[in-house]
Amino acid sequence: MELVALSTAAFVIFVAHTGAETAQDTANKIATPCHEVLFLAAAADAAENRASRAEAVLQELYRDAQRLSTRLACExxxxxxxxxxxxxxxxxxxxxxxxDELENKAKALKAAANTLRRRAQQVHTLRNNNHKATSYGAATANDAATEDQIGSGNGKTCKLVVSGDTPKDNSCTDDGVKTSDLEAAASALNELETVKLLPDKAFGFSGIEVTIAVKGNPATLANPLTDNKGCGTVGDIAKDAAAATNAIGLTKIARAATETTTTTVYIRGGNSKKDSCTPQEQAGKQMIITQAATAYALCTIKETSINLPTRPLKNKPKDFFGRADMQQLAVLLNTGNAEKFPTGAAAEAEVKQILGEEDKTFEELFFATASDAKLSFKVGTDTIEGETTKLQQEGKHGRALAYCYGRSIREVEESAKKLASSNSNKNKATDTPKSVDECKKHLTEKPCKEGGCDFDEKKPEGEKCFPKPETEKKDEKSFSGKLRVFVPQVFAAIILLEFS
Structure with a gap:
């Protein structure tokens, strides 16, 4: 058995190592704008999905608290x-x-994803602008031109239509790097140390490259124009370029991009390897998303780990028996004092006493349709009716709470009144002043006290049972008065808990 386990572990390590190499190899093959856009878009998607899951869990916890509060009030x-x-x-x-942790980490992931999307758009724009022109329409002179474009008295305008070649990096299907591999590498950021990205200089404005070809002997092209805008001869003025002896013509227009070859960037550090994510200095003042800013965004996604909590309603009672936090809460509910905290089986028993031991989730135990508490009450002409869960989903949570809390308070107050009335009647029966003759007839302690008299064994016969002093009567209102004060305090505390 031990040998099998060891072999399995070795196989898992081998597979994981191989997978990491594959992701890193793919990241090292990023060579075109297309590669970078696909990689960054996939990394941004993964980051946003993780942020969305964290926010969704928080919303579920808030909804669970609402469901529990409504069910508690109405149970x-x-x-x-x-x-x-x-x-x-x-x-x-x-x-x-x-x-706080989930909100902050979700915010960081979304900010990093936004940086990657801006970088991807920047790369996409660069690709679209990096066109070359190799075919031209016929040059046509505008004889009706009235504006002197060159500076001589008979200046004319000449329009040349240039068509651009389609960029050769519109697709990654012909260069050996698959889209699926790039997406897989982006989802395995934890395994990456470096990635290749376009250099920052690729996004700097470097002007337009214009190539002018000269035919014949440049020395015979008369003298250069004094403003350096062009050259020409008188002898070839009526000839086209092919027939001219000495001519000058436009043969290429291209964006003169510099350093468009991707370079290696460290995810931790950017230009140099660091031990942690390194924010770009003056990032807010940059007009472009630099390599360093992109590396920092990728590093943030890589380093931001989120441990999503399990919603308590998804647990079963047995999941809570051994948890110290649940044991503390259970002891506080059961005794009101956790100063002397039980341990082991005794602590687990506190939780079991409250939650029971059914093999179902709490959602099944308390929110299955068959077991959900049903309500029916009116608000004006509207009838609010249904299970507490349904009422919460319909936005009637607050009214259901008010109805159920009010019903509970009235029940407690009614019980307090009945108890106070019962005690009052009992006190009237036992505390009515007794005469000396009524007490004398009791010769022993038990019937004497049951008759509303006091008994003293030391007194002479016939005097041992005697009337009670008037000052020992109990205040009939003390108990019910305390109850009337207590109930509103409890209600206020519950309301504060629910809406704080």
Whole structure:
């Protein structure tokens, strides 16, 4: 068994190493604008997808908290209420713990992707402008010209139509580098150390290259014009270029791009290898996305790792038994004090007591249609009716919360009134002042006290049972008064929790 495991591990290492070499080899083969555009577009897509997944998980956590709060407010069963409280607490804690990290990393990934897309557009524009012209239409003189273009009294204009060749780098299908390989290399940035990119000088304005051919003896072309705009002879003025003895003509127009051969760039560092991502100095003042800026964007994507949290609703009860954070929350819910924290099986038992041990996800346990709490109430002429989950999806979350919280408060207040009334009646029966004669007839302690009298064994016979002093009566309103104060405080605390 150990030999098999070792062989498998060696095979996995070999495959991973081979894959890394393939991605790096492809990155080293980037030689044309087409290659770079395809590579950068794929890297930008991957970064944006990762950012979107992180943002989606955050939104799901926010929605889960809403669903749990509505279900908790509307759940009549106390055992389920406790489980929902625990799930709501851990969902909110998870959300609070990961929000800043996920938002910041998603922002960094999207910014890097934006840089790559701008660079790709820049390269695409360069490719389109890098045209050469080798075919020309007939030159036609404009005899009606009234503006002197050259400076002599009989100056004429001459229009030459130039057509451009189609760039030869519109496709990567004929140069041995497949689009799929470039996309695969972009998705394997973690395995890349270097990449080839067009140099910064390729994007600098270098003017237009114009080639003028001379026929015959340049020395006989009279003298150069004093403004250096051209040359000409009197003898060949009526001849075309082919028949002229001495002539000068336009043969090529091309963008004079310099250094368009791709060069190697370190993803960490740009021009030189560094230990970490290196931002470009004065990046905000650059008119172009440089090699260094592109390397920094690629490095940011490579170095930004996101560990997406699991939504608590996707867990099963058994997933939480051994988790210290869930044990702490469970102890606080069960006892209100976690100063003396249980360990081992005792700590797990605290979680089991609240969540149970069913082999289903919490989403299945609490939000399956069959088990979802149903509501029905009116707001004006509108009837709001349905499962709590459905009401939340329909944007009726707040009204469902208000209805359920109000119902719970009224139930607690009604119970408090009944309990206070019961205690009051009991006190009236036992605290009505007794006369000396009524107490004397009780000879032992138990019937004496049950009759509303006090008993003292040390007193003489016939006097051991005697009326209670008036000052020992209990305040009938104390219990119910405290309850009436407590309920609104609880409601305010819950509302603060839900909407904070």
């Amino acid at each position: 009549p069963a106390l055992t389920k209420q406790k489980a929902l409280m625990l799930l709501l607490a851990t969902t909110k804690e998870t959300t609070a713990r990961v929000t």
